[in-house]
Amino acid sequence: MKEFYISDCSRQENQTITSLFVVAVKQVKSKKNGELYLSVILADRSGQLQANMWDNVQDTISAFDQDDFVKVKGVIHKYNGRWQLTIHKMRKLGESEIDYSDYLPKTSKDIDQLWHTLEGYVASFENPWLKALLHEFMSDEAIVTAYKNAPAAKTLHHAFVGGLLDHVVSLFTVCDLASRNYPQVNRDLLLSGAFLHDIGKLHELTYQRSISYTTEGQLLGHMIIELEMLHQKIARVPGFPPELKILLEHMIISHHGQYEFGSPKLPMFPEALMLHYMDDLDSKMESMRAQFEREAEFDSPWASYNPSLARPLLNTKKFLAKGLAASRIVETPKPAAAESVASVVPTEEISPAEEPNGNSPKADAPDAVPAAATVASEKPALSPLEALEQKFAAHKVTSKPS
Numbered sequence: 001m002k003e004f005y006i007s008d009c010s011r012q013e014n015q016t017i018t019s020l021f022v023v024a025v026k027q028v029k030s031k032k033n034g035e036l037y038l039s040v041i042l043a044d045r046s047g048q049l050q051a052n053m054w055d056n057v058q059d060t061i062s063a064f065d066q067d068d069f070v071k072v073k074g075v076i077h078k079y080n081g082r083w084q085l086t087i088h089k090m091r092k093l094g095e096s097e098i099d100y101s102d103y104l105p106k107t108s109k110d111i112d113q114l115w116h117t118l119e120g121y122v123a124s125f126e127n128p129w130l131k132a133l134l135h136e137f138m139s140d141e142a143i144v145t146a147y148k149n150a151p152a153a154k155t156l157h158h159a160f161v162g163g164l165l166d167h168v169v170s171l172f173t174v175c176d177l178a179s180r181n182y183p184q185v186n187r188d189l190l191l192s193g194a195f196l197h198d199i200g201k202l203h204e205l206t207y208q209r210s211i212s213y214t215t216e217g218q219l220l221g222h223m224i225i226e227l228e229m230l231h232q233k234i235a236r237v238p239g240f241p242p243e244l245k246i247l248l249e250h251m252i253i254s255h256h257g258q259y260e261f262g263s264p265k266l267p268m269f270p271e272a273l274m275l276h277y278m279d280d281l282d283s284k285m286e287s288m289r290a291q292f293e294r295e296a297e298f299d300s301p302w303a304s305y306n307p308s309l310a311r312p313l314l315n316t317k318k319f320l321a322k323g324l325a326a327s328r329i330v331e332t333p334k335p336a337a338a339e340s341v342a343s344v345v346p347t348e349e350i351s352p353a354e355e356p357n358g359n360s361p362k363a364d365a366p367d368a369v370p371a372a373a374t375v376a377s378e379k380p381a382l383s384p385l386e387a388l389e390q391k392f393a394a395h396k397v398t399s400k401p402s
């Protein structure tokens, strides 16, 4: 039973811990005096941790390999603002000591709820052929189980159990919103492409021990695999129009957007182009979100270099928080005045931009605070998605091209 998780580091600073991890990276390096030391990245379902073993490493070096599960005793400490573990003892675990669920990260969202959301979108399809096709996939028990559990990628984004479903529901949401802004886009076709674009990953990736490629995945890749899956399911929908079939095939093979990213064709119609950009956007947004979450403890607003995006990342939330903290030092704090200003502005006149500091032009408003208006200061701000939904609701397209 694993008691210490990597996300618990801040509660164990300078303490000796003993716990179980999977070895994500193993390197043997040399100190300045030529002696060898062991540098590893340990992982569990809560994150990753740099760990070094400085002394008496000779026996340990040959005792385990990368991807092995290990029991480690060592001291947690901070180095350059980041958590590290100095290893005292380390041994490889036996198969009976491994509980895989301790190591594979899993989506924090409710998987059944995500699936229900997906079903809701498909139920809203107007195109009977696409609706019937997706029902063929969504009533196949083996596919449903795999779709609910598969990661969306090995490392780049949504690399956790349930990641594919999480990614596709997010993609459905942004594609649905974007299609309302572009009437030339066939929403049902776009969402069908979103459902299918990575479905080959059910067979491309294996994720029992750690996330890695299957032989089928290595040799064929998910686009070829999903073409075959598509053909199998289309065969179960008699009379499926060949025009829709070729559009879906093109969306599958072009969704990486560029030849050098494995697409043999560039996206050549609006739904294919939009699928590519939305897929790219969603994977990059998730890659950034996950990195900020992993590095939540860092003091600096600058996160580590992100290898998949090939750039360092700025955490704007931390950056702005630090700026506001600095500005509070030079400003004269006026908490009472600020409260009363927020309270007298009618609900619909409070914009999110005005709420944080209360410096609205109505600063000379009377001190009397009407009871009903007080509620205005407590109105929760709209999430960006809610704001977008409100905006698009006004432009809702009721008739779509078929």
Ligand SMILES: [Fe+2]
Pocket (backbone or CB within 6 Å): 197, 198, 222, 255, 256
């Ligand atoms: Fe893909």
Ligand SMILES: [Fe+2]
Pocket (backbone or CB within 6 Å): 152, 167, 197, 198, 279, 283
């Ligand atoms: Fe994707």
